[in-house]
Amino acid sequence: MTALDAQADALEAELQPTPWPAMPWPFGRDHYLRAVQNKDVLGELIEAYKAREEAIERAVVDPLRYGFVIPWWKRAEALTLTTPLLCLFGGNGSGKTRFLAWYGVKKLLEKRGAKVLWLHEAEKASIDVQQPEIYAYLPPEWKAQRSRGRVTNLDYTVKNGFPNGRFVCPNGSVGVFGYYGQQVKDYEGGGWDLILADENMPLEWLKTLMFRLPRKGGKMVWGYTPINGITPAIREIVGTANTIEHRRAELLPETHVVTPDTPPGRAPYVQEASLYNARILYAFTEDNPFAGYQQAVQQARDQRVEVIERRFYGWARNTRGRMFSTFGPWNIIRPDRIPEEGTNYMVADPASHRPWFFLWLRAVPGPRPTWYVYREWPDLASYGEWAIPTNRSPEEGGKGWDGDAGPAQGMSLGYGIAQYKALINRLEGRPLKTDPKAPVKIRTGEVIFDRLLDPRAARTEHITEQGGTCIQDQLALEHPGEDGVMLPGMYFRQAPGLKEMEGEEAIKDALWFNAEKPLDAVLNAPQLYVSENCGNLIWALSNYTGRDGAKGACKDPIDCLRYLLTAGPMYVGTQVLRSYGGGGY
16 A cells, blocks of 8 residues: 555545535545545535534534435425425335425414414324424424423423423424324314325225315325325325326336326326316435435335336326226216217116116227217215215225215105106206297207117006106106196117126226327327216216215216116217107117
8 A cells, every 4th residue: 555545545534524405515535535635625525514513413404404415305395386286106215295294384383373283193103203203393492491381381292202292382383293093083174284194094084084175275295105006095186186297217118108198117106186176296216315225226126117106106006906906097087078979878776765877878980990988977076976986995894895875876855757857858958948939949068869778677567647657767758847737758778788897897898998098189098088077977987986885875887887888879960860759779
């Protein structure tokens, strides 16, 4: 070893840079050798060392003002301005928990009297993982005050966290900690400016808190890594989300398609969901220099692609147990994009103990059959959910695979055959009242080429003034409508009485496309599209498993759809269509 080498070793031993992945030490052996030979280089090296050490110390003491900000944090902060609910579904070590601490403390600092609620799975997890991060981000001048007078209370210990699960800041802002093992009603009326939920939030908490938030103009941010796949709460948000930004996913094969609306080799980065007008940001592990990403990459080489999607990109596939796993945002269409030219079909599923369910479908011209479901009744916007998620899936100890009955099923309308015929006429644009001066009754509205009826209910006999008759025959009779206007007969035929499995396969065939390749309107696209106004059918297609059998809460929309598709709807051209008094052919 030369004298210069010895001097360089001594200098390197003296200048021991603190490990800090966000600010790598840029100097190597060659620079040390030059420094021991040149005083100017040595001075620059020592100044760089001091500046870096001071910057690290500031970042540790006051991370809120001087700490490292992961690039996606600013993107997430901007997204909160556009939505009441931001979901952060990220990879392991992507920095979600730290973001929730950083963003929450910023809110407490910026707004006097702000109320921020942090949620976690259990109290111990909050004390061990969540609360240390939050305490670290509190400004040093606040922490120096600790407990002061009757207002400020920032007492904190590593062992017990914040006493009584709350702290009060000098500006009157309050931070509170809650746990999913408690009753959600304990936090309903808090008037929160911001709710920051970490880890596996139950669906009941999500729905209840989102119902209350708008009253105070508050926001919610939920961070979670879906290691074990889709949960009911994630499915509620992601089930109908569209990708609006995507990024290269370097650990995935360049030919791999994560979602049909992202190019091969790329993963969703930002999505928008119709429910709650939510936004979803997928936090990539590679963006966090403190995550030990390179070491994790070595462990990931032998993992299945689905595991890599979850652990590094926060993406979990919503396919577990679903019968129609290829249904997704690519099947949902805005009403104004449904072609006007087409042949219309309608189906009814009668019931005695709940409202009937109706669907309308349009078959459009083209090189292959393409169908658009353009209306449902009861619709989600007017009557609420036909089925709702069970708070816990059966795998989590719940009762129903196919959800629970929603408010639309519980309506007590008291409708008979005449009222349902009048309803159908209104929905199809035929006025019940006519111009008394007109010599001929005015009948306008949609032309329905074919009407179908659940074959099990079609021949069920009902007792009427004319004696026993079935629903199909009753619908074909005239009935008095409003203001004495007679409702003409509405002619339904029985839907094909195929086995349920055959109808379900028809739906799958209509939804099928090659999910390993990007969507292409001509070469690789589904045949079935659903108007975004048909929220109850969308929910059913997104969640139906068939495991609950005839008692499945979302079975009626699925039954209606399979009746339509097994009937072979086709475009027949307007020249052969005729409308007769509100129904039939």
